[in-house]
Amino acid sequence: MNRFITLFLLLPVIVHARKLNTPNGDNLLYYQKPAMHWLEALPIGNGALGAMIDGGLNEERIQFNESSLQSGTTKKIGSYLPFGNVYLKWGHQNATGYSRKLDISKALHTVDYKNDGISYHRDYFASYPDKAIVFHVTASKPGAISVEIKLKGEQNQKVQVSDKMLSFKGKLENDLQYESILEIKNEGGSYTKTDSSILIKNANALTLYLVAGTSFKAFAGNDFLGQVPHQRLLKDLNLLSSTKYSALKSRHINDFSSLFNRVQINLGVAPKKNTIDRLKAYANSGGDPALEALLFQYGRYLLISASRPGGVPANLQGIWNQDKKPAWYSQYTTNINVQMNYWPAGPTNLGECEMPLFAWIENLAAVNRGSSDPVLHTSKGWVAYSTNNIMGGASTWRLHRPGSAWLSRHFWEYYCFTGDIDFLRKRAYPLLKELTEYWQQHLIENKDGKLISPDGWSPEHGPGKNEEDKKPYPGASYDQQIVYNLFSNYLAAAKILKLDSDYVLTVEKLRAKMLGPQIGKWGQLQEWMEDVDDPADHHRHNSHLFAVYPGNQISMIGTPAYAKAATKSLLARGDKGTGWAITWRINLWARLFNGDQAHGLIQKLIQPIAATETRDIGSGLYPNLFDVCPPFQIDGNFGYTAGVAELLLQSDLTELILLPALPSAWKNGSIKGLKARGNVTVNMSWKNNKLVTAELIAATSGTYNVRYLNKLKAVKLSAGKVVMLDL
Ligand code: FUC
Numbered sequence: 001m002n003r004f005i006t007l008f009l010l011l012p013v014i015v016h017a018r019k020l021n022t023p024n025g026d027n028l029l030y031y032q033k034p035a036m037h038w039l040e041a042l043p044i045g046n047g048a049l050g051a052m053i054d055g056g057l058n059e060e061r062i063q064f065n066e067s068s069l070q071s072g073t074t075k076k077i078g079s080y081l082p083f084g085n086v087y088l089k090w091g092h093q094n095a096t097g098y099s100r101k102l103d104i105s106k107a108l109h110t111v112d113y114k115n116d117g118i119s120y121h122r123d124y125f126a127s128y129p130d131k132a133i134v135f136h137v138t139a140s141k142p143g144a145i146s147v148e149i150k151l152k153g154e155q156n157q158k159v160q161v162s163d164k165m166l167s168f169k170g171k172l173e174n175d176l177q178y179e180s181i182l183e184i185k186n187e188g189g190s191y192t193k194t195d196s197s198i199l200i201k202n203a204n205a206l207t208l209y210l211v212a213g214t215s216f217k218a219f220a221g222n223d224f225l226g227q228v229p230h231q232r233l234l235k236d237l238n239l240l241s242s243t244k245y246s247a248l249k250s251r252h253i254n255d256f257s258s259l260f261n262r263v264q265i266n267l268g269v270a271p272k273k274n275t276i277d278r279l280k281a282y283a284n285s286g287g288d289p290a291l292e293a294l295l296f297q298y299g300r301y302l303l304i305s306a307s308r309p310g311g312v313p314a315n316l317q318g319i320w321n322q323d324k325k326p327a328w329y330s331q332y333t334t335n336i337n338v339q340m341n342y343w344p345a346g347p348t349n350l351g352e353c354e355m356p357l358f359a360w361i362e363n364l365a366a367v368n369r370g371s372s373d374p375v376l377h378t379s380k381g382w383v384a385y386s387t388n389n390i391m392g393g394a395s396t397w398r399l400h401r402p403g404s405a406w407l408s409r410h411f412w413e414y415y416c417f418t419g420d421i422d423f424l425r426k427r428a429y430p431l432l433k434e435l436t437e438y439w440q441q442h443l444i445e446n447k448d449g450k451l452i453s454p455d456g457w458s459p460e461h462g463p464g465k466n467e468e469d470k471k472p473y474p475g476a477s478y479d480q481q482i483v484y485n486l487f488s489n490y491l492a493a494a495k496i497l498k499l500d501s502d503y504v505l506t507v508e509k510l511r512a513k514m515l516g517p518q519i520g521k522w523g524q525l526q527e528w529m530e531d532v533d534d535p536a537d538h539h540r541h542n543s544h545l546f547a548v549y550p551g552n553q554i555s556m557i558g559t560p561a562y563a564k565a566a567t568k569s570l571l572a573r574g575d576k577g578t579g580w581a582i583t584w585r586i587n588l589w590a591r592l593f594n595g596d597q598a599h600g601l602i603q604k605l606i607q608p609i610a611a612t613e614t615r616d617i618g619s620g621l622y623p624n625l626f627d628v629c630p631p632f633q634i635d636g637n638f639g640y641t642a643g644v645a646e647l648l649l650q651s652d653l654t655e656l657i658l659l660p661a662l663p664s665a666w667k668n669g670s671i672k673g674l675k676a677r678g679n680v681t682v683n684m685s686w687k688n689n690k691l692v693t694a695e696l697i698a699a700t701s702g703t704y705n706v707r708y709l710n711k712l713k714a715v716k717l718s719a720g721k722v723v724m725l726d727l
Pocket of ligand 1: 316333578
């Protein structure tokens, strides 16, 4: 499949004055200065391409990515690469009344300012239906649009300048071919060209079309090289040039809002401040629950923008990257990061966004299944290294044996949130079964006759940490909990599908025989088989708490003793760590029904970090609200969104729990559209920290157990009907 994008700039002149108001909408990121650094720029994306706009009003830069431009192969990790930059030299040096906004409910980025008495307004958006990033610029006076336009590749490729077209192409070391073409159409005014740019003078309207693509053939195993994109790019350009801007804009907003508006949250009114001032005020005195709500929705915005059906999954930076050597290759690490990217998909009703993850996992399976690599070779199921690319290739720094089992959870969870029985049968069940068979053959009995993983680790620290020590580490809690969860998901799926009843009995016995969670000498949940946990261990990973979240083997209601031990362990881990580590802990405290502890971590997360900060300062947010790992890593944004959802609603296929961990700081509020497992939509409002209304809408008729505080009610729901709970 060719992957191509269309980026075009539409500059019709609409003569009207625009009131420069101070926006304070709850879905707005708002700045009063241009972005002069990439981490101040606001992200737009449509799952295939992403862009960040910075550079200001003298020379504006549109830095763009196309999600398949990666230098790896099925044997080598490579990196996710920046594609190129469009430069627009406006030379507007006398700007006043500047504002830059991102309305995340419409995925519409706008800029307003006056220059020499003329008001300019820019719209930027990334359209999924039209596979295009669109710029719409208006001015308050005809003929006011003059600009020098350049297109530059990241490898200083030779740029061709033909009649109002700029283009470059090339081939990466992995033979992936790529090309981008920028077409320029001005109405009125004049244009001239140089050997590297096109100059527009006094145009009434100007349209820039940028298309870019690669020859990546998605998820075709070893055969990842497809057709060069050239013909498709030209065909796309013709199609788009006949589309009116207003049609593109409304098609885009309708498409994006149809996903985004499924969930609405209100935790308080947004103060009339720009986002930078809100971040500063929050750090000094907190008390901006609307900012906490905005960050929740921003995670949903970023997931919709980075991951749409037909694309590749959101990588370590989502879809946005300007570095040729990004941290951890900006690829997919499977011992927390790529999974965290998709934690919000189910609970915040963005199931479609998970499709690229499923395709990527199935391709990873195809490439690794029966691999000749002695580290990966297995006769049943498949395993993978810890960090992989979109071709299925890996950085071989470490085999991550339970990684494939952890990834398979996402297939089971997708069924739980959507009820898609076809998906369960055709895609989830075969994966769950083959991985169950893998672990059936891989587990060994320990001296007490318990089944244990013979050679695991607890990611990135403690015994078994490095391959060099070659000491296979048996019975790591992380391994035990992931495998237990895999067996549980397999058993649940087989029973729903009424398949393999004999094998179900076998797996039930296996699961019963597994070494389960252990409580150690200081009351902690043991991270390793031996009772060696150090209370001063504040490592960023919370791997031994997988069973609390995202797993559910340990819960406050089901296993209070283990939950108490998990609380001890989590307290010991502390509240310092990378962005994703903090947001994992927000989810963990939610599951341990401690909303105030979770909110304390939210306050740690929402700390302004300068775009230029290079020290390892732990968690925080860059000016554009990107998560600080450091460096920028988008998983923390997604982990946060999942954490807020978990504080307000928890579920499994047997019951829903309303407001299980409502932070006291969220005194009054409402949330609409959260999803519970069992495909139930939940709307709630609360006052003085007490639930006031709860509406349930089930996709399938049935009786549902609903818990609030210490009340558990069996509620009859008919498909599609709104039921208001009488609490
Ligand atoms: C794991 C984490 C690191 C980083 C990397 C991408 O190795 O331990 O902190 O997030 O993934």
